[in-house]
Amino acid sequence: MPATTVTARADHGDSPVRPAGGAPAKxxxxxGPLARIPxxxxxxxxxxxxxxxxxxxxxxxxxxxxxxxxxxxxxxGGVPTEFVGLSNYTDVLGDAQFWSVLGQTLAFAAFCVVATxxxxxxxxxxxxxVGKWPRLLLMFGALGxxxxxxxxxxxxxxxxxxxxxxLVNEILGTQGHNWMYDKWSAFAMVAVVVVWHSFPFVxxxxxxGIQAIPDSxxxxxxxDGAGTxxxxxxxxxxxxxxxxxxxxxxxxxxxxxxxxxxxxxxGGGGIAGQNLVLNVYAYQKAFVAENYSLGAAIGVLMxxxxxxxxAVYIRSLRRSGEEL
Amino acid sequence: xxxxxxxxxxxxxxxxxVLALLTVFPLYWMxxxxxxxxxxxTSAHPRPWTFAPTLDNFRNALGVSGFGRYFLNSMAVAVVVVVVSAAIAFLAAVALSRFKFRFRTTILxxxxxxxxxxxxxxxxxxxxxxxxxxxxxxGFGLSSLGALMxxxxxxxLPFAVWMLRGxxxxxxxxxxxxxxxxxxxxxxxxxxxxxxxxxxxxxxTSVFSFITAWNDFVFAKTLILDTDHQTLPAALMVFxxxxxxxxxxxxxxxTLMTVPVLIFFVLVQRHMVSGLGxxxxx
Numbered sequence: 197m198p199a200t201t202v203t204a205r206a207d208h209g210d211s212p213v214r215p216a217g218g219a220p221a222k223x224x225x226x227x228g229p230l231a232r233i234p235x236x237x238x239x240x241x242x243x244x245x246x247x248x249x250x251x252x253x254x255x256x257x258x259x260x261x262x263x264x265x266x267x268x269x270x271x272x273g274g275v276p277t278e279f280v281g282l283s284n285y286t287d288v289l290g291d292a293q294f295w296s297v298l299g300q301t302l303a304f305a306a307f308c309v310v311a312t313x314x315x316x317x318x319x320x321x322x323x324x325x326v327g328k329w330p331r332l333l334l335m336f337g338a339l340g341x342x343x344x345x346x347x348x349x350x351x352x353x354x355x356x357x358x359x360x361x362x363l364v365n366e367i368l369g370t371q372g373h374n375w376m377y378d379k380w381s382a383f384a385m386v387a388v389v390v391v392w393h394s395f396p397f398v399x400x401x402x403x404x405g406i407q408a409i410p411d412s413x414x415x416x417x418x419x420d421g422a423g424t425x426x427x428x429x430x431x432x433x434x435x436x437x438x439x440x441x442x443x444x445x446x447x448x449x450x451x452x453x454x455x456x457x458x459x460x461x462x463g464g465g466g467i468a469g470q471n472l473v474l475n476v477y478a479y480q481k482a483f484v485a486e487n488y489s490l491g492a493a494i495g496v497l498m499x500x501x502x503x504x505x506x507a508v509y510i511r512s513l514r515r516s517g518e519e520l
Numbered sequence: 521x522x523x524x525x526x527x528x529x530x531x532x533x534x535x536x537x538v539l540a541l542l543t544v545f546p547l548y549w550m551x552x553x554x555x556x557x558x559x560x561x562t563s564a565h566p567r568p569w570t571f572a573p574t575l576d577n578f579r580n581a582l583g584v585s586g587f588g589r590y591f592l593n594s595m596a597v598a599v600v601v602v603v604v605s606a607a608i609a610f611l612a613a614v615a616l617s618r619f620k621f622r623f624r625t626t627i628l629x630x631x632x633x634x635x636x637x638x639x640x641x642x643x644x645x646x647x648x649x650x651x652x653x654x655x656x657x658x659g660f661g662l663s664s665l666g667a668l669m670x671x672x673x674x675x676x677l678p679f680a681v682w683m684l685r686g687x688x689x690x691x692x693x694x695x696x697x698x699x700x701x702x703x704x705x706x707x708x709x710x711x712x713x714x715x716x717x718x719x720x721x722x723x724x725t726s727v728f729s730f731i732t733a734w735n736d737f738v739f740a741k742t743l744i745l746d747t748d749h750q751t752l753p754a755a756l757m758v759f760x761x762x763x764x765x766x767x768x769x770x771x772x773x774x775t776l777m778t779v780p781v782l783i784f785f786v787l788v789q790r791h792m793v794s795g796l797g798x799x800x801x802x
Contacts, residue, residue: 235706239615240627242608243677250646250674251634257645271648322536325529330536337543343785344547345735347753348774352550355767363549363566371564392543455640456737456753475640482644483742495641502636510629 258499261492268486284493293469294477294494301452301473304383308451311391313444316398323403338396346393346456353389354461376462379470386457386471393457394450398443405439406432438513445509449502455479474498550778553771554578561768577772587773589748590755594734595780597665597751601672601733602726605680609725612677613684614714618693628685634678643742646671650743663746671739676732680725687721688714723788730784734777752777 262284269275288294319338323331341349356363357375365371376382409432417427433440455475462471465480472480474494482491553561555573560566581587616628647662650671654661660670691714699713715722737753744750756777759770 236615236619236621236624239611239619243612243681246608246670246674246677247634250670251637251642251678254642254645254649255637257649258642261645319536319539322532322539325532326536327529327533330533330540333540334536334543337540339785340547340782341543343731343781344778345731345753345781347735347737347756348550348778349546351756351770351774352546355553355771356546356549358765358767360564361562361566361767363568366564366566392546396543449636453638453640456735459737460757475638478638478641479643479738483647488644488648491644492641495638495644498638498641499636502638503633506633506636510632 255499258492258495261489262496264489266489266492271486271488280489284489285497287490288493288497293472297469297472297474297477300383300471301475304387304454304473305448305451308387308390308394308454309444309447311387312394312398312447312451315391316395316443317402319395319399320402320406323399324406335400338399341392342396342400344393347460349389349393350457350460353385353392357385377467379466382462382466382471386454386461389457389461390451390454394447398447401439401443402436405436409435441509441512445505448505452498452502452505547778550771551775553767554775556768558768561771577768578776581769581772581776585755585758585769585773586747587752587755587776590750590752591776593665593749594751594753594777597668597672597736598730598733598780600669601676602729604669605673605676605729606722606726608673609677609680609684609729610688610715610718610722611710612681613688613718614710616681617685617689618696631678631681635682639675640738643738646739647742663744663749665749667743668733668736668739668751671743672733672736676729679732680729683725683728684718684721687718687724690721691717727784727788731781734781 263279263281264270265278265280265284270277319334323334326334344352355361357365359365359372359374364375365373375385413431413435414427417431422430453475454473458465458471458473458476459479464484465472465476469477469480475498478491478494478498480491481494482488485491549568552568552570554577555575556570557572557574557576560570560572582591616624616631650660650667651662653667654664657666658664660666695713695717696709699709704713735753736751740751740754741757744754747755752773756770756773759766759773
């Protein structure tokens, strides 16, 4: 139970067995049947006023654009827009570049997720095993990497990796080597920056989760003769499961949508677009090639992929029957 | 057995320190390079120290490249987003964690789904939306800070609501119950009881709203077409030149951009931890 309430993020989803619903009902009783519905709706009104026009409507427009012919002439109002059905989608899906970009987006995201989780989890376990000073040091270092904006993280690492005056080349004795030239080397360097930025979240969340496991539980297990491995596998992992689900899904979503690091570090998608990921690809199609409807179609496809991830997420939250 | 443990523990300590140093090193390098004189930066043999620190790079960034202006623009956007988003998210979080009503689950799931939407793709319709708004209200049109505030507000809200919900839920309801019995109005309960108790959560949430707004690169790049209203992340690109990057300037500008976030983190870090602690110990 404590593991599910460790952080605000841990407190996810909704569940039919949620007991909290019982208590507020008491509050409602006083306000009478007429005031029953309006209060929460009043409280939600400001959020709705912001989100419907600035989030919902653009989302609808994204879908609409994707079934129109909408390029620069239409954008400047000279030519009327034209409904073209799914032809933008057939264009995108028929384009070999889309599939290769999709493939490398998935591979890149998968790599980043696995690496972030591995580094974050190792650091979290490490934090529980070390003295006070090393722990504080690692916490503050991680906090710094977490706080660093994606933009400055990218610029600093670009400088570290710079061909002529970069420290990495100096240390490795590889002066003149361009790390961003080769496709996979460039992806790997961006992945390093992404992991550097995002492992602190995993580390701190999991550390808080481990800390929240009551000592009495671990002690009881130890008295029963459980070894470290057994305790880890049979007690800690199950108790951390809800948190693990959250950090995994959050990482998938973040890493699938990486934009700034790719855009900045590879100069908008790398040499001849070799380092494009879907996000940057859609952006380039829309704002550089000025084919807004094609960009929108890619955006819709991306949203659908992420929605599928979300659906899996919500289902697994529900199925685990956690109090969420 | 005892001895083994001690060796293991020392090894863990060393590993933790090494990892900490590796993690923090890029930030150290950024600040160091910002302070290095020009000759040392372009040197083919960079050294991890400098004996002649100078503020030239900062002077250049703030003076010549107009970073002071971009800094203030970024600050204005971030502060407005943090304050407004905290207020709106607080109300919404109370609604979603303290009341049971129809569509509650649906709304919750929508807040969750909203976080998944690739916002970069939404720049396409938003560009046209903001362009059209601009013809009616220029203060929120293209190249206005108002547009950036609105857009960043919208995109920081779903996560803020989601996160705050946990903090509101962690406040024992008995407190509100007691206040209610004492005759406190709904507003009083909200403002005098719940708000102070959720304040640590609000602080933690603010960090994320601040980061969303402060770090935003794609909206600033797309919606701001003139240099006067540019914010830091997009303005940083100015330093990148096709032939030779001004690394001293880039590092100084990056430092200027990182410092406020770091300060914010350190300031609210205690609240974040106590907020988390509160949720843990509950």
